[in-house]
Amino acid sequence: MSIRHVRRVGGMTLETRPPNRGQKQRRPSRSIPSRISFSPLRSVSRSMNDNQLARRLRSVGMACFVQYFELFSDKSISNAAAAAIIVAKESYAETATNTRVSLARRIIREGRARDALRMIAGATNVDPEAASRARSLVSTIIAN
Template sequence: MEDHQLSKSLQSIGKSCFVKNFELFSDAAISDLDAMQFLMDDQGYEQTGARTRVREGRRIIESGRAKDALKIIADARLEDSTLADKAYRLSL
């Protein structure tokens, strides 16, 4: 995955969503359908939005760009500084 693709994927997911759900996206034991259902039930996403977030989140991780994404997020000025802190910790 090239840098512009990583940026586009992060934009599709949302930086906050990627960090909040990093463990969910990373866990191969959780099916895409179960991950989508969690996002819909827990965070109120519609089916299409949940599908996009799961697909793109896992695509970033499977391509080996998770640390790069987390570093981008850690350096971003997120409204919720705890998410930036979590992104930094996960990127180590």
């Protein structure tokens, strides 16, 4: 009869079995690991689905995403510097702008910029000028 011993360490579950009784033990104070399983706190998949994309795009603001697309795409500018540029031009709060920048860059980093621009181009509740600019950005991205 085997008794299972289960220990949780951080996000990891360690299942061990007791050492064999009656045999010489090399390490008498330790049990022998039999199986290690991970139970991460976050989802292992890091890609963004369409619902997450739409939610993040609404958080950034569709017009803001289009207007500052080049700024968000420029990796040489830090998030703080990009936020400072936007705060100087717009009447957004600094914390809200930090959120906008980080979410917009996440959309771009995860390869969903083209999908986001297509959503903006087809949206009915966005400024027509922003939708037109989104369509031109989509054609520019596709050409490159």
